[in-house]
Amino acid sequence: KGSEKGDSASVPFTVVDENGTTQGVALMKKQSGKWKICDISESGSGGGSASANPTDVPTDFPTDFPTDFPTDFPTDFPTDLPTGGTGGSFCITPPSGLPSGTPTCFPN
DSSP states (O other), rough: EEEEEEEEEEEEEEETTTTEEEEEEEEEETTTTTEEEEEEEEEESTTTOSSSSSSSOOOOOOHHHHHHHHOOOOOOOSSSSOSSSTTTTTOOOOOOOOOOOEEEOOOO
C-alpha cells in the first residue's frame, strides 16, 4: 500500500521475472490532476535485478591534475572610470584617424 501527502505519494512495487524479484518504491507527484512518476528507487534479490551500489564502476580516474595555478592576479583595478552619456552609461571613443570617430555608449 502506498502513502500520499498532498501532491506527493510513494508507491511500493514488486516485479518478478525470469531473472528474479525486484522491489522498489515509485515516487510520484500530482500534476494537473494526474499522478506522474518522478523517480524510482530499486533493490532486488534476483540475478538480473537492479542495484543501488553497482560493483563494476571505474576506479582508475586520473590524479595528476595541475595544482600550480597562478595566484598573482592584479587587484588594483581602476575605480574612477568615466561615465559619460546618460543614466550611468559609459562611452568608448575611438582613437582619431579611424573612420568612425563617434563615441559608442553602453548603458549601465
